Amino acid sequence: MNIFAKSTVTCAVSFATAIMATHAAAATEITVATVNNGHMIEMQKLTPEFEKAYPDIKVKWVTLEEGVLRQNVTQDIANKSGLYDVMTIGMYEAPIWAERDWLQAIDVSGDYDVEDILPSIRGGLSYKDTLYAAPFYGESSMVMYRKDLVKNAGMEINDRDSWDHIRDVAAAVHDPSNGVYGMCLRGKAGWGDNMAFMSTMANSFGARWFDEDWKPQLESAEWKSAVNFYVDLLNKYGPPGASSNSFNENLALFNEGKCGMWIDATIAASFVTDPKQSKVADQVGFAQSPYKVTEKGANWLWAWSLAIPAATKNADAAQTFIRWATSKEYIELVGNKNGWAAVPTGTRTSTYENPKFQAAAVFAEAELKAINSANPADSTLKPSPYVGVQFAAIPEFQAIGTTTGQMVSGALAGSMTVDQALKSANVSADRQMRQAGYY
Incomplete structure (x- = not known):
């Protein structure tokens, strides 16, 4: 190869290399x-x-x-x-x-x-x-349950069962000696963790976060009734250490066959029915979330x-x-x-x-039904000033919900009573709302 040809090739290679380097550098x-x-x-x-x-x-x-x-x-x-x-x-x-x-x-x-x-x-x-x-x-959220366990216990689960019936089913399928717990629910503290579930449960008991004047309502009879029911349900029929469990922990428990029932995000349906992930994939049933006194806000x-x-x-x-x-x-x-x-x-x-x-997707109909039934503009039995099902769409809620979640998780773990937990949460929420100028 003559010098001129060699030089031309070298230049071409250098030019191509420069273009590639420029392109790589330009990548965002x-x-x-x-x-x-x-x-x-x-x-x-x-x-x-x-x-x-x-x-x-x-x-x-x-x-x-x-x-x-x-x-x-x-x-x-x-x-x-x-x-x-x-x-x-x-x-x-x-x-x-x-x-x-x-x-x-x-x-x-x-x-x-x-x-x-x-x-x-x-x-x-x-x-x-x-x-x-x-x-x-x-x-949204819905009930996911083991059809085999429920049937063997002589029980049934239907759309919009009462919370009392769901508790009775949990009791019937609870078999901790064989590694099966009647009910798995979120217990980990956080406004988007335990309080996402707890808010929907409280809604169905007739509770609300705030009254029409933005005064926190966490010490109301409805909140106390809901949280006492929740704590009692998980302490009697839940897995050990429930106060540390959120979505991923309960998903793992359910897929291992350790939960008779789990009420949580509809998105979990695709995982619990996947044979690659779930040992009980062929035994999973679905139902719309339960309620106590109203269906309003019963699912997020x-x-x-x-x-x-x-x-x-x-x-x-x-x-x-x-x-x-x-x-x-x-x-x-x-x-x-x-x-x-x-x-x-x-x-x-x-x-x-x-x-x-x-x-x-065997869960498609139940999932879409739950999503379509949730109404953020009308999620409480008594009038409320906020939009949102499992949260109140105001900037202050993140801090209020987080503190309340910590208190409720403490009550579940036994470090305080439900009344103490809700009183502390209400005092904190009242302080937040006053500082923000709501009243």
């Missing part, structure tokens, strides 16, 4: 903060599919336990730190943070098909009719959703990722890869209309 890295739930972990596993479709974007994951995630993203967005480009939030945060200009609106243009998102889910993630968080999966409404903090420097890349992860095409990708019973649900009408999903 986005940091996604999310919760350590099954569907989010699957989204993380599918990152190569996204990066193949969008080679100029790289995704870095920060996956956290639910309570830690809430704390971290709240601190980050309030301080405008910009640590995260995409954060996983829910129906509580979305409208409150949007009102404060902490979030960027979601791009719903083109083929995203925002009208396909279930109306109650879309409404809960919007502020002034603008979507500020895109739902990755939505949920929530959506784990992806949002873009205003402080991000990578808004375009963040929008691209969110549109991909919350699209009909993503649901199709998961369905084809992992089976249609494993897709993230509770977000799009098209999912429930899909024959493949209908055939694979």
